[in-house]
Amino acid sequence: SAITVAILGATGAVGTRMIEQLEQSNIEVRDLRLLASPRSVGKVQTFRGQEYEVSAATPDSFIGVDLVLSSAGGSVSKKLIPHAVKNGAVCIDNTSAFRMDPEVPLVIPEVNSDDLDWHHGIIANPNCSTIQMLVALAPLDRKYGLNRIIVSTYQAASGAGQSAWSELLEEARQHLDGQAEIAKILPVSGASHHYPLAFNLLPQIDVFEDNGYTHEEWKMIHESKKILRHDLNNSDLKVTATCVRVPVPVGHGESVYFELEQNPSVPEIQTVLDQADGIVLQDDPRTQLYPQPITAEGHQSTFVGRIRADAENPGGYNLWVVSDNLLKGAAWNAVQIAETLVQRELL
Ligand code: A2P
Known part of the structure; x- marks a missing residue:
C-alpha cells in the first residue's frame, strides 16, 4: 500500500x-x-x-511519515532522526551519524540485506567508498574467504556535496582564465586550510584522526568490518585505506588490492563477479574496456575491471572499481534499501 515519504536534505x-x-x-508514494x-523554503520539485x-x-x-530518506549532514540527522523514529517512521540515513551504533544495521542490499530484519527504526547507508568496494568484494569473500584489503580511492568532488562540486567547476574556470583559484570548502568545510582541487589531488577527505588517518579512511576500515564480519573491530579481516579527492565531478574510482584464503584464477573471479548482483564487469584489456567515472555516471551499477593476480603473492589480486557516488554510493543504495523494506514488510 502507498506510503508517506520525507526526504531530509531534498x-x-x-x-x-x-x-x-x-x-x-x-514504491507507491x-x-x-x-x-x-530555511534557505530553501518554497523551492519546487516535480515528482x-x-x-x-x-x-x-x-x-x-x-x-504521519512512514519512511525518511536523509542526507542533510550528520548533525542534522542526529538532531532530527530521533523525532522521526519517535513518530513511528523508519529512517534510512545517508550520514555517518548512526553507522557505528550497534543497534543500527549498516546495509548494502547486495551484501547484507538480512541485517534489515533487526532494525529498530534507523538503517544506515554506508559511506559511498565502502559501498562500491564491498559490492565488488563480498561475492569473492563468500566464495573464497577474504583476509585483507588495501585500498586507494580516487573520489569525486560531488561526494563532498553540491557546493564542493560547484567549487571544482569554478576553480577550473578560474585556472583556465589565468586567475588564482579561490578554495573555500575542500578538502573539508571548516578546516583551517583550503586548497584548490582543480588540476590537483587532495590526499585528505574528512578530518584527521590522532593516528594520522583521515576519518574517511577510518570509515572504510570499520564499516567494512561491520558489514562483512558484524564486528567493527574484527581483526581476521585486515583493512587499510588511503583516500584521495580527485578533480572529477561524479564517480569514485578505487584501486583495490585484496588477499583471499583460496587462490582462484582470474577467469574464475571474473565469472563470479559477472554473475553477482549489482556488478557490471568491464574487463578486457584487448579492447581497452575498463570502468571510468564518465561512463559510470548516472548508472546504479558498480563497474569492475583490471582484475589481475599478484604473481609474487598467491591469493593476492588487484582490481579497479568505479561507481556513481551519488547513486549506488548514496541515493540508489538508500532507495534500494527502501524497496527491500517494502517488499519484506519491514516498514
Ligand atoms: P539547503 O539547500 O536548504 O541548504 P549537500 O550534501 O549537497 O551539501 O546538501 C545538503 C542538504 O542538506 C541540502 O538539502 C541542505 O539544504 C540540507 N541542509 C543543510 N543544513 C540543514 C539544516 N540545518 N536543516 C535541514 N536541512 C539542511
Missing part, C-alpha cells in the same frame, strides 16, 4: 537524486515531504508529474 546533491531514484522505484534548511514545495525541517515535520 535540495542537496544526494537529496535531489533520492527524489529521482524514488520516482523510478516501485501517497505523499512526499521535501525538507531542507511523478506533481509539484511539491520544500519546507524547513523541524521535529514536527515527521508526523
